[in-house]
Amino acid sequence: MRVLTKSRFKLGLECPNKLFYTKKEQYANQKVNDAFLQALAQGGFQVEELARMHYPKGVLIEGNDWDYERLAEQTKILLLQENIIIFEAAFLIDNLFIRTDILIKHGNNIKLIEVKAKSYKPSNDYTFIGKKGSLVSSWKSYLFDIAFQKYVIQLVYPGWSINPYLMMANKEAKASIDGLNQMFRISKQADNRTGIVKLESDISKLGTSVLGKVDISQAVEGIMTDKYKFHDNMGFVESITLLKEAYLEDRYYNWPTSYRACKSCEFKTTDAEENEGKLSGFKTCFRKQHQWTDTDFDTPNTFDIWDFRRGEKLFSEGVIFKKDITPEAIGYKEEAGKLSRTERQWIQIEKNINEDNTCYVDVDGLKQEMTSWIYPLHFIDFETSTVALPFNKDRRPYEQIAFQFSHHTYHEDGTIHHASEYINNKPGVFPNFEFVRQLKKVLAADDGTIFKFAAHENTIVNAIYEQLLDSDENDKNELIDFIQTISHSKRNSVTTWRGNRDMVDLCEVIKKYYYNPYAKGSNSIKMVLPAILKSSAFLKDKYSKAIRDIKVSSKNFDSNYIWLKIEDKEVVNPYKSLPKVFEDWTEEQIELSLSEIEDIADGGAALTAYGKLQYTNMSNQEREQLTSALLKYCELDTLAMVMILEYFKNELVI
Known part of the structure; x- marks a missing residue:
């Protein structure tokens, strides 16, 4: 039985053509094996389990995942009760199918609660609807998801009054126990599916909740009345009808290609997948809509141009291949002393067109940069974590945790040492302050230039700086002074600084003076x-x-x-x-x-x-x-x- 589920509805809103490719073994899907997405998904399982603990009398409908009719019938029987709480309630009508995270029924009054491993701040009045009155883009797909759920339930039970909520991590709340995160263990079940093992079933033993429930009725009502649209040319009910028909017919929708959507499309093949015979949805779209041949796919196109802000405009004008781009089209401008963004783009374009794999180097600029560095040179890298459910007491959801660093030194005579490293592998220990102590210990011995790669390390020490301000550590002032020495303040910091040993971003050095065609535009x-x-x-x-x-x-x-x-x-x-x-x-x-x-x-x-x-x-x-x-x-x-x-x-x- 083919049905339009809420996940397929969301996928179809991104691009209706994706409904033709999804769940088909022959088509590659790069999101399936993404380690970072899997880590986020695991956080979602944990948040959902904690959310359920807020409703201890809830009834879980589980098993028979693909038997839509049976699941809907189980739900229907439970809903005969005047008052009930259901986890994973199922609703099926007109080939539309949804399962709700938490549904609370009091007579005909329904609370529809969607649980997400995202976060919000109760003090922010513009989380979902921005100051200009439109939906905040980062929340758009989630809100349409919930609107779809409400729509389907309302079709099944027209007399119900349905109020939608989001339940998620409250970034202004603090965990009141250690090990909250580890109360919910990710495990593989016998059928190889991911499941959760709860170490505690009594929510009162988990202390103050770090989850919050937010009424999103205004945003959802705006979606259902077409005040807020996902696509300008398609209303909410119309989108459901059209996407359902396309999916039921297993029909390629022929939604127009676009630079932004196609650039990020997950239905692309790697070289290895192509050799294995996997198909590319991206290529299917361009063969059907642009009549591309194998030669066209081998012709350098604009999708991999670094930081290409004019890509959408040029694509809409029919400019897709690099050979058709002029310097004027990208707004080419030079900057003194370094490669400008558009200079770098033009180098990439020209080298790709000419099949020139030699590197571009601004030798004089790079040499001048390097003469400012003080030996010994220090190279550092941090490993960090942010989780919805904190590991430690008094920590907030998605607070930065710095658990590891590595440190190499390069001396003027070319001697290289893996000089030091730090890792915290002990459960229940908040590592950040000891992390900075150890970093200070190995970097404060000389005035050598310190290198990072990209902005991450500066972001992390800024986060620890704020944590130290809030702490009662005996050496907090010394640690704060050290952080200010090796970093610069973020834009919204109450205090501003730029340290005399502010970490040099090697990634920025590369952007300024060097381009390697083999990196394909990536830095x-x-x-x-x-x-x-x-x-x-x-x-x-x-x-x-x-x-x-x-x-x-x-x-x-x-x-x-x-x-x-x-x-x-x-x-x-x-x-x-x-x-x-x-x-x-x-x-x-x-x-x-x-x-x-x-x-x-x-x-x-x-x-x-x-x-x-x-x-x-x-x-x-x-x-x-x-x-x-x-x-x-x-x-x-x-x-x-x-x-x-x-x-x-x-x-x-x-």
């Missing part, structure tokens, strides 16, 4: 490093040798480890070569483990691993394996920055 270190390795004879020669032979110390890898592996004359991305978490474990040991993490090669996996380390009943052996994998991953992040510096120094600025 992420996960793309920049492999691109530079592909271009650098020096790095390939040096790091394809064992650690013992290159005189680069390591705290986590033995002397036989080789950072760069060459396969088919190509460098393997070192992040993909990192050892598996449980590489030497037996299948039985892995089966008994709590973490269910295979490898740590990106930030999403790292924050998930930290969450699992908060389990108090994890064995010491498993805790050590996870900790070791985190340390190795973070060490590579700072070594990657060192490699970039070595490339600059030994091949570009000689």
